Amino acid sequence: MRSWLFQEEHDLFRRTVRHFLEQEIAPAIDLCETRGSVPREIFRKVGQQGYLGIPFPESVGGLGGDILSQAVWIEELCRLGSGGIAAALTAQTVIALTPIWRWGSEMQKQQYLNPGIRGDKIFALAVTEPDAGSDVAAIRTTAYKKPGGYLLKGSKLFITNGTQADVVVVAAKTSPDKGRKGISLFLVDSRWAGFRVGRRLEKLGWRASDTAELFFDGIMIPQDHLLGECNRGFYYLIDEGFVYERIAMALSAVSLAERALSDASRYAQEREQFGRHLAEFQVIRHKLVDMALDLVKARRLTYRALYLFAKDDDAKIAAAMAKAYAGEMARRVTDDALQIFGGNGYMMDYPLQRYWRDARILSIGGGATEVMYDIVAKSVLQEGRKTDGGRDGS
Numbered sequence: 001m002r003s004w005l006f007q008e009e010h011d012l013f014r015r016t017v018r019h020f021l022e023q024e025i026a027p028a029i030d031l032c033e034t035r036g037s038v039p040r041e042i043f044r045k046v047g048q049q050g051y052l053g054i055p056f057p058e059s060v061g062g063l064g065g066d067i068l069s070q071a072v073w074i075e076e077l078c079r080l081g082s083g084g085i086a087a088a089l090t091a092q093t094v095i096a097l098t099p100i101w102r103w104g105s106e107m108q109k110q111q112y113l114n115p116g117i118r119g120d121k122i123f124a125l126a127v128t129e130p131d132a133g134s135d136v137a138a139i140r141t142t143a144y145k146k147p148g149g150y151l152l153k154g155s156k157l158f159i160t161n162g163t164q165a166d167v168v169v170v171a172a173k174t175s176p177d178k179g180r181k182g183i184s185l186f187l188v189d190s191r192w193a194g195f196r197v198g199r200r201l202e203k204l205g206w207r208a209s210d211t212a213e214l215f216f217d218g219i220m221i222p223q224d225h226l227l228g229e230c231n232r233g234f235y236y237l238i239d240e241g242f243v244y245e246r247i248a249m250a251l252s253a254v255s256l257a258e259r260a261l262s263d264a265s266r267y268a269q270e271r272e273q274f275g276r277h278l279a280e281f282q283v284i285r286h287k288l289v290d291m292a293l294d295l296v297k298a299r300r301l302t303y304r305a306l307y308l309f310a311k312d313d314d315a316k317i318a319a320a321m322a323k324a325y326a327g328e329m330a331r332r333v334t335d336d337a338l339q340i341f342g343g344n345g346y347m348m349d350y351p352l353q354r355y356w357r358d359a360r361i362l363s364i365g366g367g368a369t370e371v372m373y374d375i376v377a378k379s380v381l382q383e384g385r386k387t388d389g390g391r392d393g394s
């Protein structure tokens, strides 16, 4: 059946991407999971196909595709079943290269976007700090104006691709007294004096991606490495960057859950107990139906947000709804799938345990469920204020 959202060109692209991922990336999953990071060769391999620059114009080395094509890429990548590989590659494209494309100068695009799209350089976005997670405006890293540039001091936490990044897009306070109105974004080369990678953090899931602490011990950033306008960083992140990141996280949740459901459905039809296949027990059949219903709801919310975003409508509320619902749905569905696998689901020999572990971050990272609910609640309450509260005027 034709999708209401994707066109024939997207279906063709999906087939090409799926073939590439199954041939080139799937065989590397175990290596990446054990190593705790995605090797540079994989970034390059993906970059050579153009998949790190799908929505960027050809003039900067991109494929010149649309947001829906990039969504296809994210869905297929997550369908592989390694959230860590997906996290590393989407951290590069969705959260680090996108702001360079959106707000970068010509020099920044030529110098950074190009090698990022080719996969020759690895990128990260560094916003989170030990005392500033959900509350982005509370960051303490500072970048004070100096002759010829800015002096960067501070630290970051939980940074995906942090141990191997060549370039980091860093959020820092340029006017600390102005709160959220005093945040700017900078392009920071990890070879510069004062850049230090701290601990590589051990995680429950997303184990194929590296996550690190970063320290900036007085880095002198040249003036032309300020990204966009000074003091506009918070709005770049919150109004646009995070909306897109949330939709990408919701797409990841839907794809991962779909993979878990399909594995569980197959297993239920193969595994026999009490002389019958598991799928013949009504309780199992109904569990599979509950999982499918949950998945359909999450997908609808996600595609709605994606549709609005793709046609440049305000997608902030729709993205928060999709992220909140899909993130929680992935927890439920992977948990139920693991239950259907019984003891095998708990074993490292089967990938179910990885789906279950990888699903857990989807309701925390990129805006936790509670914070998404707060965003949606503001809109629901505002709508309520526009009505008479449901009173019958007669």
Ligand SMILES: Cc1cc2nc3c(=O)[nH]c(=O)nc-3n(C[C@H](O)[C@H](O)[C@H](O)COP(=O)(O)OP(=O)(O)OC[C@H]3O[C@@H](n4cnc5c(N)ncnc54)[C@H](O)[C@@H]3O)c2cc1C
Residues within 6 Å of the ligand: 091, 124, 125, 126, 127, 128, 132, 133, 134, 135, 157, 158, 159, 160, 161, 203, 206, 211, 361, 364, 365, 366, 367, 368, 369, 370, 371, 374
């Ligand atoms: C594996 C991993 C990779 C990551 N990658 C990156 C990255 O590449 N770059 C980057 O900058 N960051 C990254 N992050 C950080 C991630 O975005 C944050 O973890 C997330 O925003 C939540 O922040 P926090 O962990 O500090 O939790 P906190 O903000 O301390 O929240 C803790 C709990 O309190 C709840 N809470 C907080 N505020 C409210 C509120 N107002 N109302 C109700 N409940 C609230 C939260 O929902 C959560 O349940 C990563 C994190 C992880 C775990």
